[in-house]
Amino acid sequence: MTNGITNPASVPDITLADGCGIPQVGLGVLRIDDEGVQPVVEEALAAGYRHIDGAAGYNNEGGVGRALAAAGYTAGEARASLWVTTKLRDSEQGYDSALKAFDRQLGLLRLDYVDMYMIHWPTPFDWRSGETWKAFVRLRGEGRVKTLGVCNFLPEHLERLHAETGEWPTVNQIELHPTWQQREVVAFCKAHGIAVEAYSPMARGSDLNAGGGTIGRIAAAHGVSPAQAILRWHIENGTVIIPKSVHADRQRENLDLFGFALTPEEHAAIDALDGPTRAGHDPLTFTYA
Numbered sequence: 001m002t003n004g005i006t007n008p009a010s011v012p013d014i015t016l017a018d019g020c021g022i023p024q025v026g027l028g029v030l031r032i033d034d035e036g037v038q039p040v041v042e043e044a045l046a047a048g049y050r051h052i053d054g055a056a057g058y059n060n061e062g063g064v065g066r067a068l069a070a071a072g073y074t075a076g077e078a079r080a081s082l083w084v085t086t087k088l089r090d091s092e093q094g095y096d097s098a099l100k101a102f103d104r105q106l107g108l109l110r111l112d113y114v115d116m117y118m119i120h121w122p123t124p125f126d127w128r129s130g131e132t133w134k135a136f137v138r139l140r141g142e143g144r145v146k147t148l149g150v151c152n153f154l155p156e157h158l159e160r161l162h163a164e165t166g167e168w169p170t171v172n173q174i175e176l177h178p179t180w181q182q183r184e185v186v187a188f189c190k191a192h193g194i195a196v197e198a199y200s201p202m203a204r205g206s207d208l209n210a211g212g213g214t215i216g217r218i219a220a221a222h223g224v225s226p227a228q229a230i231l232r233w234h235i236e237n238g239t240v241i242i243p244k245s246v247h248a249d250r251q252r253e254n255l256d257l258f259g260f261a262l263t264p265e266e267h268a269a270i271d272a273l274d275g276p277t278r279a280g281h282d283p284l285t286f287t288y289a
């Protein structure tokens with residue numbers, strides 16, 4: 001079942017608290033330049049991806065927009081079948097600045113609306129998420145955004161946003177992979193109806209060798225790749241995933257996760273790989289600016 005062309009219909013939607021359905025697997029486009037991203041997104045669409053995860057901070061929304069236009073996904077039924085996420089730059093948080101940024105981003109993406117708009121980092125040392133959220137609510141009211149999310153929010157940031165706005169985001173996109181499982185954050189999200197979306201779902205590749213060969217052994221038992229074994233574990237946890245690859249064969253592999261299942265023992269063995277080391281940045285101190 002590996003490396004075949006996946007039927008997009010085989011990727012289920014996760015239903016969010018507001019009723020929106022997000023495809024459980026998407027393509028991440030971080031660290032791909034504006035010129036390079038166009039063919040990568042076009043290949044992903046051809047492979048069956050119906051969910052693209054981008055951000056203003058990735059400096060490639062123009063290239064994503066060119067790919068969507070070239071492949072015919074900016075309008076009509078094709079557009080309706082696609083989920084596009086983008087994120088606000090930290091430096092553009094605030095009411096007026098968020099509205100202005102969104103206009104620019106939508107233009108670059110060549111779209112009339114995005115499916116999800118996210119606050120990229122909580123920047124608690126320069127907290128403006130409450131004001132930003134008011135702009136997000138306005139965009140949602142205008143139909144230019146379907147659902148509102150955040151990234152990298154710890155429970156204290158979710159509580160603070162809720163206290164200021166009366167709302168929980170529908171999605172919290174966090175670093176999450178076998179060696180960094182953030183169980184406290186995940187439990188808080190589940191208790192408050194917030195869907196968890198895993199970024200760096202393979203720890204940027206370093207978890208492929210996790211556990212001194214544990215992942216490799218599980219993969220071999222199913223005739224799949226280590227990437228597929230990890231991504232299947234996420235799927236079984238009900239997590240939305242956005243693995244990034246610039247290679248068409250890997251993109252297909254990363255989408256092809258629905259023809260096998262981990263045994264309870266295998267799933268537990270991946271659970272047991274949790275560790276103390278993140279691959280990315282600390283939300284308490286980091287800003288993309």
Ligand SMILES: NC(=O)c1ccc[n+]([C@@H]2O[C@H](COP(=O)([O-])OP(=O)(O)OC[C@H]3O[C@@H](n4cnc5c(N)ncnc54)[C@H](OP(=O)(O)O)[C@@H]3O)[C@@H](O)[C@H]2O)c1
Nearest residue numbers: 028029030151199200201202203204205227243244245246
């Ligand atoms: N909200 C945030 O703050 C935040 C932060 C980080 C990331 N993200 C999002 O999450 C997405 C994914 O995270 P990520 O790019 O950091 O890490 P990742 O998806 O865990 O790993 C990507 C790395 O794994 C390699 N890879 C992909 N598929 C593979 C396969 N089947 N076999 C072997 N290697 C494979 C890729 O190489 P090739 O490309 O060469 O195939 C790349 O080096 C990003 O693109 C972005 O959209 C969000």
